[in-house]
Amino acid sequence: MPATPTGRTTHDARTGAGAGGPAPCRVVVCRDCCCGSPKVTGVDHAAQTERLRTAVPVRVSDCLDACDHANVVVVQPSAEGRAAGARPVWLGLVNDPDATEDIAAWARAGGPGVAPRPDILDLYAITPPRRRRAF
Secondary structure, three states, rough: OEEEEEEEEEEEOOEEEOOEEEOOEEEEEEOOOOOOOOOOOOOOOOHHHHHOOOOOOEEEEEEOOOOOOOEEEEEEEEEHHOOOOOOOOOOOOOOHHHHHHHHHHHHHOOOOOOOOOOHHHHOEEEEOOOOOOOO
């Protein structure tokens, strides 16, 4: 992080820049009631998460409320991608190693707004659930 005249460090909230440079592309994996559970058979959920971690930072989340699409993975744009107007890309039914590899490669290449999304990932694209409002 850049130092101020007082020696303190600063953080650029607009770009996400800090000690490690601009904020990278990140991935969120859902791991709660349906995603990441034995309900989705034949998937090594831990291996999937670790494979994604070898490509980019990963955050494990509780339920993302898209249970019909388990396993859900959200690819969040980097600071550069956001500056280009990119939004998070929600992917569902990510239940095979090839899909995980495609996501890892895309995220490592820069993800939304930086690298073109591989056509194969269009098959996994889902609409994120709407947030419920408390009335």
